[in-house]
Amino acid sequence: xxNNSRSLTSAGQGWGxxxxxxxxxxxxxIPLFTIPVIAAGMGYCxxxxxxxxxxxIFMLAFLLYRQVSLRISWGDFWRISLLSLLYxxxxxxxxxxxxxxxxxxxxxxxxxxxxxxxxxxxxxxxxRLSLKKGAxxxxxxxxxxxxxxxxxDDARFSAWGIFLGLCSGIGYGIYLVMxxxxxxxxxPSLKLTFYIFFNAFIYVAxxxxxxxxxxxxxxxxxxxxxxxxxxxxxxxFSNICITMALRLIDTTIVAILGAFEPLTAMVVGVALLGExxxxxxxxxxxxxxxxxxxxxxxxxx
Numbered sequence: 001x002x003n004n005s006r007s008l009t010s011a012g013q014g015w016g017x018x019x020x021x022x023x024x025x026x027x028x029x030i031p032l033f034t035i036p037v038i039a040a041g042m043g044y045c046x047x048x049x050x051x052x053x054x055x056x057i058f059m060l061a062f063l064l065y066r067q068v069s070l071r072i073s074w075g076d077f078w079r080i081s082l083l084s085l086l087y088x089x090x091x092x093x094x095x096x097x098x099x100x101x102x103x104x105x106x107x108x109x110x111x112x113x114x115x116x117x118x119x120x121x122x123x124x125x126x127x128r129l130s131l132k133k134g135a136x137x138x139x140x141x142x143x144x145x146x147x148x149x150x151x152x153d154d155a156r157f158s159a160w161g162i163f164l165g166l167c168s169g170i171g172y173g174i175y176l177v178m179x180x181x182x183x184x185x186x187x188p189s190l191k192l193t194f195y196i197f198f199n200a201f202i203y204v205a206x207x208x209x210x211x212x213x214x215x216x217x218x219x220x221x222x223x224x225x226x227x228x229x230x231x232x233x234x235x236x237f238s239n240i241c242i243t244m245a246l247r248l249i250d251t252t253i254v255a256i257l258g259a260f261e262p263l264t265a266m267v268v269g270v271a272l273l274g275e276x277x278x279x280x281x282x283x284x285x286x287x288x289x290x291x292x293x294x295x296x297x298x299x300x301x
Contacts, residue, residue, distance in 0.1 A: 015248060016248030025261070026241070036226050040222075050227045051227070055235035055239070097164035097168065099161070111169065112173075114256045132294055173255065176255050180251060189243040189244050257292060
């Protein structure tokens, strides 16, 4: 490989790391926009529905502006539907687990997805687990658990709640592994993300209407603003970044860099929501940063 090829490869990997970190960080803004809407009385199903709706609208507007063809084949439609269902399962199992365990513990469980990505790779894709990657997974997982208060004495534990939280992590791990390996991974990122959101919105709308009895209306201007930002930043922007990152760097590394989500959520909570920042929180953040440094550090020969 010549120097130009090496430079292009390194630049692509660097861009992939940046996109994965941007995805995790923007995803961590979810509490900033959802907590006020929940406080206003809206249910989780309706929040998820509006999130996918506004995310799809933002994607559609940009696609029309870029004059991107929206045509897809039936084969692509069914593959996208599968990804949409996985995305919905992650969201619903996470919110359902809040009824049984603390939200911090539940959030930590979804970020076991790097472990599940690795397990899937080892069992089905004949991948090898390096010492550096394994150590980074352990450190990132411990960091997220510390951030979430998993080891706190007042955490509420429930076997069913933990199972639901793990299902969310497993579902997201499967999503991350499948996305770059399906034929639709060659579809433009914006177009693919739009259809994932649009299909997810349709499925959640049907569930909300048939099972929940109806969609909660948006009650005030502040809720409208928060839901719009929820659809824009931690939904549309975050998923575009992760879709692009998966084409440039390894799936497991993308999953580990997703640990920037709870790190961002911690900063938002302390700086904007008045939450406490204790020793465990700082220690968790440092462990995540160390794990990221391990992944991005390249040995010089």
